[in-house]
Amino acid sequence: MSKVATRSFSDIRRALLAHQELALVDVREEAPFAEAHPLFAANIPLSKLELEIFSRVPRRDTAVTVYDNGEGLADIAVQRLQALGYSDVRLLEGGLQGWRDAGGELFIDVNVPSKAFGELVESQRHTPSLAAEEVLALINAKADVVVLDARRYDEYQTMSIPSGISVPGAELVLRARELAPDPSTRIIVNCAGRTRSIIGTQSLVNAGLPNPISALRNGTIGWLLAGQTLDHGQARRFSEVGEDTREQASADARKVADKARVQRASHAELKRWQADLTRSTYLFDVRTPEEFADGHLPGARSTPGGQLVQETDHFASVRGARLVLVDNDGVRANMSASWLAQLGWDVFVVDGLNAADFSEKGEWNAPIPAPHQAEEISAQTLADWRLQGDVAVLDFTTSANYVKQHIPGAWWVLRSQLQDALNNIPAASRYVLTCGSSRLARLAVAEVEALTGKPVFLLQGGSGTWFAAGFAAESGESQLASPRIDRYRRPYEGTDAPREAMQAYLDWEFGLVEQLGRDGTHGFHVI
Structure with a gap:
């Protein structure tokens, strides 16, 4: 077999600084990936590479660089990618150790670009926040306060702040005015840790809501570290908004998007881009999954805006690609795009869409290779x-x-x-x-x-x-033939993480801005 070509640390760094398209793919499982990886590495494990690669790296001649940490996975990944039609696949010179030896910065955890950006936002905009003890005192005093949980609904149901309402990130600017119609009502935005509460709070501030607005400092982790009790299994969710609220929110969001230099596109331009084989274009519908299923643009992927901003590396694994966002109200796409533009993406919002354009129904199905034959x-x-x-x-x-x-x-x-x-x-x-x-x-x-x-x-x-069919089921770790490394256990996921792990996670987040400075490739700007 011929020797696989390589790309060096300096090749990748040069391409990042030049805003060229590239996919730096870590093919290890998520747990070892979370222990150390470059800032813009996308984790696409070898075990499910064929099921994820077409949606995450859509253009077959993208410059793809694959690496592992000496496990031999990257060589197999190169063969599989080439068999799938990827024509510019190379190994990272020296693998992860080669990156380290060349002086490359390594990051722990997952979705690091978004989390590091959130810390940068707070450090530059001084996003207002309240400690868990202060928020609990307001709730106990029956103060005029509303708590909005910016995570996914399933995360909210697992654990939530008492009285909290589920309003996933991209929905905040659209929904907050009706949930807190009195301008004197204090709005508290929370997530499990820090990022989504910072971004959610700053979204409301950027959009010009008149209310006093604060993030819950350190989210549910901070709440637990303060010795306070969380709710479980709650079902409070946002409701529909009136037309006046929608129009106000749309105008607010457009101003924020313009300030962030979000670009505009027509439906005709989008169709041309979708047919363009020389540039990677992702089309993201940032509304709720339920709205997406009721009708969406052909070729769009359902990516609720708050999660898209939180997990951009997962959805758009080609750094330097074109991101196109759509909604049907001018709020969620513009707000999500405002953050993606600050994250250094070439991002557009499609204007002028009408109901007939949302012609495709049902859930999003990932494009996958033709299925293998099997009995x-x-x-x-x-x-x-x-x-x-x-x-x-x-x-x-x-x-x-x-x-x-x-x-x-x-x-x-x-x-x-x-x-x-x-x-x-x-x-x-x-x-x-x-x-x-x-x-x-x-x-x-x-x-x-x-x-x-x-x-x-x-x-x-x-x-x-x-x-x-009604056959018996079993549960538990009864017969594990492989180590459970397919998922990194996040310290903010449940209520049973050790206090030391939760505090260590917060300490790590506090250090991300300094790490961004050492890395020097992020291209972020904060409005």
């Missing part, structure tokens, strides 16, 4: 085979899904660690592969066949069909 069996057939014995069930779903619920006796397997996993599993005369839908498991059929030399079958429709 499928039904849930009933698997049940019969299990009674006969000598069948191994391999589950390729996320470890969290596996622990929550899996087919009894199934082994959890990471596709990127398949050989090691099979060494941990007693040999069988036949293997059945599954995951939530069987899309990921299908990719592993030929690999398991090659490694075992035994017949390999795919569970039709995945584990969901097994549970839907």
Whole structure:
């Protein structure tokens, strides 16, 4: 096999500073990625590379640079990407260690560009905030205060500030005036840590709301560190707004977008860009998933605006690409775009759309390669085979899904660690592969066949069909054939993280501005 070409740290740095399109792809699992990576690295694990790459790196001649930390994953990734039609794929010279040796800055955690930017915003704009103890005192005193939770609704339901209302980030400027119609009502914006509360609070400040507005300092982490109690399972959500509120919010958002130098596009220009093979264009619908499903522009991806700003590296993995945002009210796209422009993106909002343009219905489906051939069996057939014995069930779903619920006796397997996993599993005369839908498991059929030399079958429709048929389910970490490194456990996710981990996370965030300065490639500007 011919030697794979490489790109150096200096090549990547030069391209970033020149705003050229590039994808720097870390193909390790999320947990090791979170331990150390370059600022603009996109984590696309080898285990699910084929299922994510088309949406995250849409243009096949993008300059893609792949790396790992010496595990041998990057070489396999190069082969897979080339087989999928990517024509400019290279290895990072020296891998992660090569980046470190060249003097490149390394960052921990996930979604670092957005989190570092949030810290930069607070340091430059002095975004107002209140400590957890101060907010609790206001709530207990029944003061005129409204708490708006800027996270996803599922995160809000897991844990929330008492009296808090779910208003995900991009919805804040559209909804806040009706949730706090009296200009003297104090608005508190919270998230789990810092970023989304800072960005949410500053969004309301930038939009000119007359209310006193503050972030909950350090979010639910700060609340827990103060020894205070969170609510669980709440269902308070924003409601629809009147036309006057919508028009006011639209005018406010447009002013902010203009100040941030957000660019404008027509629907005709968007269609030309979608047909342009020389430039990467992402089309993001930043409304709620429910609105997206009711009708959206063809080719758009559902990316609620608050999460798009929080997780930009996940949705748009080509730095230097063109981002195009749409909504149907002129608020959420303009506010989201105002932040993306400050994050250094070439970002446009489409004007002049009408209801007929939102012609495609249903949820977004990721573009994936043509499915591999595999012999499928039904849930009933698997049940019969299990009674006969000598069948191994391999589950390729996320470890969290596996622990929550899996087919009894199934082994959890990471596709990127398949050989090691099979060494941990007693040999069988036949293997059945599954995951939530069987899309990921299908990719592993030929690999398991090659490694075992035994017949390999795919569970039709995945584990969901097994549970839907009423067969037994099991939970817990009963048979892990691979280490649970597919997901980094965020210290702000639940209420059971050690206090030391929560405090360490906050300390890390406080140091991000200094790290940005050392890295020197971010291109952020704060209005």
